[in-house]
Amino acid sequence: MNTSISEIKTVTAAFVIIGNEILSGRTKDVNLSYLATALVQVGIRLDEVRVIRDDQSTIANTVKTLRSEYDYVFTSGGIGPTHDDITCDSIALSFELDVHHHPEALKRMKAHAKKRGVELNEARLRMARTPLGANLINNPISAAPGFTIENVHVMAGVPSVFQAMVNELLPTLRTGTKIHSRTVISNLGEGTVANGLEKIQSKYPTIDIGSYPFFKNGIYGTSLVLRGAQVNDLDVAAKDIFNLIKEYGGHPTDGDEN
Numbered sequence: 001m002n003t004s005i006s007e008i009k010t011v012t013a014a015f016v017i018i019g020n021e022i023l024s025g026r027t028k029d030v031n032l033s034y035l036a037t038a039l040v041q042v043g044i045r046l047d048e049v050r051v052i053r054d055d056q057s058t059i060a061n062t063v064k065t066l067r068s069e070y071d072y073v074f075t076s077g078g079i080g081p082t083h084d085d086i087t088c089d090s091i092a093l094s095f096e097l098d099v100h101h102h103p104e105a106l107k108r109m110k111a112h113a114k115k116r117g118v119e120l121n122e123a124r125l126r127m128a129r130t131p132l133g134a135n136l137i138n139n140p141i142s143a144a145p146g147f148t149i150e151n152v153h154v155m156a157g158v159p160s161v162f163q164a165m166v167n168e169l170l171p172t173l174r175t176g177t178k179i180h181s182r183t184v185i186s187n188l189g190e191g192t193v194a195n196g197l198e199k200i201q202s203k204y205p206t207i208d209i210g211s212y213p214f215f216k217n218g219i220y221g222t223s224l225v226l227r228g229a230q231v232n233d234l235d236v237a238a239k240d241i242f243n244l245i246k247e248y249g250g251h252p253t254d255g256d257e258n
Helices: 020-024 031-042 056-067 087-095 103-116 122-128 159-172 190-203 231-247
Strands: 012-018 045-052 072-076 099-101 129-131 135-137 146-149 152-155 180-186 208-216 219-228 253-257
Touching: 012 031, 012 056, 020 045, 031 045, 031 072, 031 159, 045 056, 056 072, 056 087, 087 099, 087 129, 087 146, 087 152, 099 103, 103 122, 122 129, 129 146, 135 152, 135 159, 146 159, 152 159, 180 231, 190 208, 190 219, 190 231, 219 231
Parallel strands: 012 045, 012 072, 072 152
Antiparallel strands: 099 129, 135 146, 146 152, 180 219, 180 253, 208 219
16 A cells, blocks of 8 residues: 555754855865764665754754754754864753853763762863753763754764764654665666656656666666665666566666665
């Protein structure tokens, strides 16, 4: 039984990567891949990603725009102890809220500092600041939490901490229909299979079929990725694509699937 488009429950998200170091190329972002994979697994569709500079008005305006367009907005970067970590104040500005030292964040950071035998100085205390009314995102790595305001989730940029926060956060979120995928690898170019592929797409309107060319070991080929809510539907459509490639003299193989 096919799942109609109207039966698919969609929950959407945007991701804002904050940091001059990302835009300059000095730091390579790895958080996008982790978040995108994690969201797909729970049934949240990541529809937009923006990389922006450490500028208060830019952060505030970007978040204000995206939070009205998507179910969730996730951010990474700019909630550390130094002067250029301005994300907390920028998010507060976006919501027109004051900033304070969150009592529970202070409690967690004091306990962490005592355990490590370090001074909880003014710089470290900056990481206990949140907009008024924020809920904390637990940080099992280094205690300094992220925070949530309405549908905006603000997390650290350090990959290990970001990933830990994502893992803590996702079970608390509303999710939609999980989308599965199948990949068929073809040793034929896109132009060869385009017409037949269009007919298969029309035959399976509840499945999204994407075509991605590649050049490897001197061979041009195409990765054909099928996405949909029903695994059985994907299997049937993938079989049709296998047959299509064979009809054109190609040799299809299975790619990754989930």
